[in-house]
Amino acid sequence: MQKNTLKSGLEISEVGLGCMSLGTNIDKAQPIVEEAINQGITYFDTADLYDFGENEKLLGTILKQYKQNHNIVIGSKVGNHFNKETKEKYWDPSKEHIISSIKDSLLRLNLEQLDLYMLHGGTIEDNKDETIEAFERLKEEGLIKAYGISSIRPNVIDYYLNNSNIETIMMQFSLLDNRPESLINKIEEQGVKILARGPVSKGLLTDNHQTVLDNKFKDGFLDYNSNDLESTIKKLDQAFESLSTLTFNYLKSFDALGSIITGASSPEQIISNVKHYNEPLTDEQLNHARSIVKNLEFKDHLI
Ligand SMILES: NC(=O)c1ccc[n+]([C@@H]2O[C@H](COP(=O)([O-])OP(=O)(O)OC[C@H]3O[C@@H](n4cnc5c(N)ncnc54)[C@H](OP(=O)(O)O)[C@@H]3O)[C@@H](O)[C@H]2O)c1
DSSP: OOEEEOTTSOEEESEEEEOTTSOSOHHHHHHHHHHHHHTTOOEEEOOTTGGGGHHHHHHHHHHTTTTTTTTOEEEEEEOEEEOTTTOOEEEOOOHHHHHHHHHHHHHHHTOSSEEEEEEOOOOTTSOHHHHHHHHHHHHHTTSEEEEEEEOOOHHHHHHHHHHSOOOEEEEEOSSSOOGGGGGHHHHHHTTOEEEEEOTTGGGTTSTTHHHHHHHHOTTOBTTBOHHHHHHHHHHHHHHOSOHHHHHHHHHHTOTTEEEEEEOOSSHHHHHHHHHHHHSOOOHHHHHHHHHHSOOOOOOSSOO
16 A cells, blocks of 8 residues: 655555544444555544544554554544533634643543644634644644644635644545645645545445435535436446546545545445555546546635
C-alpha cells in the first residue's frame, strides 16, 4: 500500500479506514479493523463524537496490540461538547474545550500521544485563532503530532490554509462529488494533504450500485436529481468494469491526496475496496469517466 507523508513526517496509508459506523459490538468491529490491517491499511479515522466516545474506546482496544508493529496512525476529531447519557451535543471550538478534550480522547484510545487531531467542522464565525492556538499548544506539549480540519466550507478551509499549520483537510470527495477540485491547487501549494471521505458514496460507486441507488439515493445527490443520478451511474457502468476502480483512480490522480477514507460494514467490503484501489486505469479511461460525470462546484460558504 502506498503511503503519503504529512509535513510533520507522519506517514499515512493511501487507503484509510473510516471507523464512524463500526458500531459498539467489538465482535463485529474487530474483524473489519483486522482485515484493514491485513490489507495494508495503517490509517484509522475516528472522532470523540462517534458513538459518544465509544468509537474511540473500541478502536483503542482493538488497535492496542497492533499499534507498535504495524506503524498504525490514528486521527481523531474534536469540537463538540456531548453528553453520553442524554445524547445532547453542541459546537465548541474554544481553546479550553480542545485542551481538555484531548485528555479524554487519549484515555479512550489507550494512547499517550495522538498522531492527528482535527477540528470536527466549524464555521467562519468561530474564533479560529483561538482554535489554532489550542492545537499549537497541544503540539508543543507533545500531546499530538499534527493537526488538521474536517470541513467542506471553502472560506473556513482558506482561513486555516493561510493562518495555521494544518497538515490535513478531511472533506467529502469522490468522482461524483468532485467539488473539492477548485481548492486543490491552493491545498497542494501549502503542502497540506486531503483525507477524502465518502469515496464510494455510501456504496453507490461499487458493484452494489443499483441497490444503493434504490435505498439510499431516492432524492438524488447534490446537483444530480434522481434521474440524472441513475443515468450517470448507468453510463459509467456500461463504459467501465468497476465504478470503484474509477473513483479510487480519480482520487489517486491528485498529488495532494493523503488518504482515501472508506467506511465498511464487513471485511469483504475492505478486500473489495483495496482490490479496486490497486487496479490501474489509463489517463484516457479516467478522462472518459470525468466527461460522464458533472463538474460540481461549492456554492455556499465562499466568502
Ligand atoms: N465530518 C466528518 O469529519 C465526517 C463525516 C462523515 C464521515 N467521516 C469519516 O469518513 C468515513 C467514511 O465515510 P462514509 O461512511 O460516508 O463513506 P463511504 O466509504 O462512502 O461509505 C461507507 C459505506 O459504503 C458502503 N460500502 C463501502 N464499501 C463497499 C463495497 N465494497 N461494496 C458495497 N458497499 C460498500 C457500506 O455501506 P453499508 O453499510 O450499507 O454496507 C459502507 O458502510 C467515516 O467512517 C468517518 O470516519 C467524517
